[in-house]
Amino acid sequence: MSTTVPSADSAVPVSPGLQAERDHLAAARDALRRMREDVEDSELVLGDVVNDKVTNAALRRGRARRLAALADVPGAPLFFGRLDFEPGTVFLDDGPDAPAPASAPNGPGAPAPAPAPGDEPDRVHIGRRHVHDPDGRPMVLDWRAPVCVAYYRASPSDRMGVRTRRRYGFTTLDRGPHAEPEAVLTAFEDEPLTVTPAEADQRAGELLSAEIERPRTGPMRDIVATIQPEQDDLVRAPLSTTLCVQGAPGTGKTAVGLHRVAYLLYTERARLSRSGVAIVGPNRSFLSYIRDVLPALGEVDVRQTTVTGMLTAGLPERARPAAGWVRRTEEPAAARIKGRARMAEVLRRDLWSRLRTPEEPVVVRRGSRRWRLYPEDLRPLLDELAGRGVAYGSGRELLSHRIAHAVLSLMESQGEACDDRTHEQVRRDPAVRSAVTAMWPKADPLKLVLGLLTDPDRLARAAEGLLSPEEQAAVLLPGRPRGPKSARWSEEDLALVDEAAALIERPAGLGHIVVDEAQDLSPMQCRAVGRRCVSGSLTVLGDIAQGTSPSATTDWSTLLEHLGKPTGHLSVLNRGYRVPAQIIDFAARLLPSIAPVARRSRTGDAGSGHPFAPVSVRRAAGSLRVTPAVDGLAASVVDACRAALGGEGSVGLVAADTDLPALREALEAGGLPTPLLGEADTGPDAGRLVAVPASLAKGLEFDAVVVAEPAAIVEAEERGANRLYVVLTRAVSTLHVVHVRPLPEALRDA
Numbered sequence: 001m002s003t004t005v006p007s008a009d010s011a012v013p014v015s016p017g018l019q020a021e022r023d024h025l026a027a028a029r030d031a032l033r034r035m036r037e038d039v040e041d042s043e044l045v046l047g048d049v050v051n052d053k054v055t056n057a058a059l060r061r062g063r064a065r066r067l068a069a070l071a072d073v074p075g076a077p078l079f080f081g082r083l084d085f086e087p088g089t090v091f092l093d094d095g096p097d098a099p100a101p102a103s104a105p106n107g108p109g110a111p112a113p114a115p116a117p118g119d120e121p122d123r124v125h126i127g128r129r130h131v132h133d134p135d136g137r138p139m140v141l142d143w144r145a146p147v148c149v150a151y152y153r154a155s156p157s158d159r160m161g162v163r164t165r166r167r168y169g170f171t172t173l174d175r176g177p178h179a180e181p182e183a184v185l186t187a188f189e190d191e192p193l194t195v196t197p198a199e200a201d202q203r204a205g206e207l208l209s210a211e212i213e214r215p216r217t218g219p220m221r222d223i224v225a226t227i228q229p230e231q232d233d234l235v236r237a238p239l240s241t242t243l244c245v246q247g248a249p250g251t252g253k254t255a256v257g258l259h260r261v262a263y264l265l266y267t268e269r270a271r272l273s274r275s276g277v278a279i280v281g282p283n284r285s286f287l288s289y290i291r292d293v294l295p296a297l298g299e300v301d302v303r304q305t306t307v308t309g310m311l312t313a314g315l316p317e318r319a320r321p322a323a324g325w326v327r328r329t330e331e332p333a334a335a336r337i338k339g340r341a342r343m344a345e346v347l348r349r350d351l352w353s354r355l356r357t358p359e360e361p362v363v364v365r366r367g368s369r370r371w372r373l374y375p376e377d378l379r380p381l382l383d384e385l386a387g388r389g390v391a392y393g394s395g396r397e398l399l400s401h402r403i404a405h406a407v408l409s410l411m412e413s414q415g416e417a418c419d420d421r422t423h424e425q426v427r428r429d430p431a432v433r434s435a436v437t438a439m440w441p442k443a444d445p446l447k448l449v450l451g452l453l454t455d456p457d458r459l460a461r462a463a464e465g466l467l468s469p470e471e472q473a474a475v476l477l478p479g480r481p482r483g484p485k486s487a488r489w490s491e492e493d494l495a496l497v498d499e500a501a502a503l504i505e506r507p508a509g510l511g512h513i514v515v516d517e518a519q520d521l522s523p524m525q526c527r528a529v530g531r532r533c534v535s536g537s538l539t540v541l542g543d544i545a546q547g548t549s550p551s552a553t554t555d556w557s558t559l560l561e562h563l564g565k566p567t568g569h570l571s572v573l574n575r576g577y578r579v580p581a582q583i584i585d586f587a588a589r590l591l592p593s594i595a596p597v598a599r600r601s602r603t604g605d606a607g608s609g610h611p612f613a614p615v616s617v618r619r620a621a622g623s624l625r626v627t628p629a630v631d632g633l634a635a636s637v638v639d640a641c642r643a644a645l646g647g648e649g650s651v652g653l654v655a656a657d658t659d660l661p662a663l664r665e666a667l668e669a670g671g672l673p674t675p676l677l678g679e680a681d682t683g684p685d686a687g688r689l690v691a692v693p694a695s696l697a698k699g700l701e702f703d704a705v706v707v708a709e710p711a712a713i714v715e716a717e718e719r720g721a722n723r724l725y726v727v728l729t730r731a732v733s734t735l736h737v738v739h740v741r742p743l744p745e746a747l748r749d750a
């Protein structure tokens with residue numbers, strides 16, 4: 001049975017069922033407001049002695065966080081679904097006060113018993129936040145609660161105790177510039193789980209397509225109302241599991257990663273709020289695109305960064321070049337060499353080659369007496385420590401203790417009384433300190449890498465047997481930088497700096513890291529991410545066919561090894577949600593050349609001939625147009641963009657980075673000023689039409705995409721054909737390819 005009232009207009013009569021749901025929504029909103037007020041009114045100030053001030057500040061931060069987590073989500077209803085369970089499945093008695101364990105009383109395929117008169121179901125509304133009434137009775141359950149699993153996974157063949165699943169349609173009312181938009185329920189659809197599996201599939205498919213095709217106007221939105229069973233499996237995998245997800249374009253990898261973070265924070269909040277969680281994405285435009293998803297799910301405390309952002313966060317601000325840490329793009333060949341894992345050994349050798357065996361004795365004066373340690377006494381101390389596998393930085397400290405201990409042994413053998421104070425005094429004695437500095441010099445990661453990459457002889461010593469002379473020449477830094485601040489670092493250099501920093505002092509660990517577009521990480525970058533997660537776990541998301549970096553991986557198991565998680569569990573997502581079949585079939589023609597099957601990793605076959613191709617869940621007639629630009633590229637692109645703006649939602653014009661300026665000028669001249677993605681203050685929500693350099697298209701999507709001159713995108717870089725594959729798979733509804741030059745061979749005759 002389904003009820004649909006397509007309008008939010010109060011003049012249109014609504015069915016009693018829909019009215020009841022609207023009333024419940026209004027009551028839940030009131031209850032959430034009261035929950036917020038309770039937090040706002042909570043007493044914070046304990047006093048003004050110093051300790052209390054510290055505690056107060058922490059309490060204030062905690063309160064701000066709780067308030068942010070209790071914020072209503074403007075434009076989205078507080079609940080998106082409802083489950084009617086068999087009576088007694090969820091609640092112990094006849095009310096929602098006492099939840100029972102969420103076990104499924106009916107085994108897979110068990111028929112639904114016919115409801116007896118008065119046989120009221122256990123009813124739960126499901127939303128992004130938990131909301132309870134003033135008596136503590138749940139009005140909306142958080143989607144992450146165990147009982148809500150059934151919303152995503154129950155099916156006619158395994159009902160999990162559910163009689164009926166209800167999904168809501170809503171519309172967002174714009175309340176003017178000074179008020180938040182308001183979500184109004186306009187419809188609901190009931191899915192009895194007593195139908196045949198085929199009927200259920202068809203109905204669920206229609207709902208899903210409607211949700212995916214809802215026009216986009218801004219940053220990515222959550223998919224919490226329509227997470228699919230294969231996605232839910234990954235979202236709810238336990239924290240201890242490191243997951244690696246190979247997924248073709250638009251299969252929901254990013255969405256899964258973000259929802260998994262929200263889920264883990266719900267189930268393991270205490271552990272993860274101590275250790276921290278981070279999301280690592282390919283670039284700042286992507287981060288800006290995904291920025292609203294976690295806050296919409298009530299999670300406001302997750303760091304979202306790029307790999308380089310993560311690696312440079314701990315570097316001293318005073319050493320930061322004025323133009324930013326990354327000032328140079330590495331040539332592909334040099335990038336590959338610098339990205340290889342063996343660079344870690346080059347750095348290790350260079351760092352530890354700084355140890356010096358002493359040539360002079362250490363002489364400690366105490367009163368009228370002098371205590372001497374000779375080089376032959378000191379050398380074993382140095383060798384023993386160097387062989388123990390300690391971090392370089394802590395070795396200095398340990399050496400000073402060893403030397404003090406040896407001096408104290410001498411003193412005691414001569415009848416001197418020694419205690420801990422004597423040990424500390426000897427350890428801090430200037431003679432001991434300067435011996436330590438001579439034997440175990442201080443090290444700074446930036447200076448170490450700078451020194452190594454600007455001194456061919458030093459590099460040759462460290463790289464012997466690891467890098468050929470040509471490879472050594474390729475990794476040297478350009479120019480003659482005087483110090484770290486004037487060096488022109490590349491992203492690959494900064495991964496080396498991070499390796500050096502970790503050799504000196506091990507970095508603090510995080511509880512969980514999600515790495516998106518992980519196929520592009522070099523082995524050295526993987527090591528950098530992995531060492532921040534030694535005792536935590538990772539969610540590694542990517543697509544081998546979308547690898548565009550010089551070091552892009554061709555094999556997930558190797559990448560997992562570099563991340564330090566060789567037993568990570570590999571899963572494949574192959575149901576494509578974003579891109580209609582006509583478009584994905586067109587783009588997938590590139591796959592045999594960009595991701596030859598011989599290079600496939602342990603993935604399953606998607607069923608469409610290539611292991612990395614998705615099977616689209618949607619077909620959309622007329623979604624693909626490929627047209628030669630008869631009036632020249634710019635004029636045709638302007639026409640294509642104008643036509644795309646005739647439809648609903650967002651429009652992305654994607655072209656080779658160097659082609660974009662001329663195209664933007666033509667658009668401006670044609671009355672369509674088009675902001676550039678990545679420009680200050682322009683995110684994907686800057687306007688309906690945005691110009692996207694091909695190099696920044698990864699991970700983004702638009703309702704309509706215009707791609708200008710594929711040949712130029714292919715030519716722009718070494719893995720340009722992979723880049724083109726990324727670019728061609730950004731469209732949700734329509735893709736229009738405009739070209740003057742011949743298309744890449746695989747795409748001809750479209």
Ligand SMILES: Nc1ncnc2c1ncn2[C@@H]1O[C@H](COP(=O)(O)OP(=O)(O)OP(=O)(O)O)[C@@H](O)[C@H]1O
Nearest residue numbers: 223226227228249250251252253254255577578699
């Ligand atoms: N279960 C779902 N319900 C509704 N929309 C979905 C679902 N799964 C994915 N989508 C939508 O499909 C689109 C693609 O999702 P997402 O960006 O997570 O895919 P991806 O695998 O990371 O793609 P790419 O590799 O191309 O970056 C998004 O708009 C997302 O909201």
